[in-house]
Amino acid sequence: MIQTIHKLGRPSIVLLITFVSVSTSLFITSMVFYVWQRSAISNIGIAAAILTPLTVAPFVSWYLLGVLMKVSALEQEMRLLASLDPLTGLLNRRAFFNDAKVLVNYAIREQISVSIVALDLDKFKSINDTYGHSAGDLALTNFTKVLKSCCRQSDVIGRLGGEEFAILLPNTSADEAYQFTQRLHLALGHSSIKVENTLIKYTVSIGLLSLVPTQMDTIESLLHKVDGSLYLAKNSGRNRTVVYGR
Known part of the structure; x- marks a missing residue:
């Protein structure tokens, strides 16, 4: 329904509803005249049958369509928020597994x-213990920014929990995936966070697996x-980075 509204446009839908309302009103009024008076509809009847829905239908349908579109937009926003990690904006664990499953099956x-990449920030607990959880959150958001800058739009990135992340790189060879991890290490080497005038640098450890999956494989x-x-x-x-099997 919402897709149809967006495709045709709100004004077109209102015109369609108004046309149907007028046509239905004329038909019903004609039937009433025929059944009750055994005569054709009068000019007054025709005018009433046309003017009533023509006056009411456009305004009511425009308002109801607006409400429907707002509810749909809110529903989409809630669905999106339910799939995202609130701190980093990356896919949460459930959403990552759902999206990655589709790509693995493909x-x-x-x-x-x-290629599957598992990442874990090094000595993350010491950042929290030394500088506080706000510094830990800053490190996570900074890492997310650096990570996104190294990824393609087609890559599926998720925060699995805490300082643990995962990426699925579709249609990516072992060499390409390894080069990606080296770019990430290099980018993090040039990055830092600032907490109370103190620059904090951090690193990431990575596990990497590249293959052509079989029917036995799942994400x-x-x-x-x-x-x-x-x-x-x-x-x-x-x-x-440690490559699986090497």
């Missing part, structure tokens, strides 16, 4: 490569695999 069907199973590589990155010095 990659399985078309037999194209995808959950792929993330489980790449989490192992992320764990190795965290435990082998941090601020690095």
Whole structure:
């Protein structure tokens, strides 16, 4: 319904409703004259049948369509907010898995490569403990900004919780994905946050998996695999990318 309104335009819908109202009013009035008086509709009847809906229908339909469009816009906004992380504006965990699942299934069907990236900010707890949670939030929003600057519009980015993030890079080879992670490391190296006149630098550890998925693969199973590589990155010095299987 809303799609039809947007496609045809509110004025066109109002004209259509008014035309239908007038036509229906004429038909009903004609039937009343025929049943009750066994005669054709009079000129007064025709005038009343036309003027009544012509006066009422445009204003009522314009108002109701406006209300309907506002409700629809509010519903879309609420649906969007329900899928986004309130701090970073990235997809939340549920929305990320939903969108990534679609792309993984597409990659399985078309037999194209995808890359899964798991990211975790290094020593994030120390930022919170030393400078407070507001500094931690600033680091997360700054990281999101840097991350988006390195990603393509087609990439699916999600905050899975805390300082944990994930990205699905569709139609991306292993070399391309690795180059992406190196650009991100480099960009973070030139970035910092300022808290009480103190510049704070931070890094990220990354696990990376690139493959042409099979029917056995799901976004959950792929993330489980790449989490192992992320764990190795965290435990082998941090601020690095570990590729699954290497």
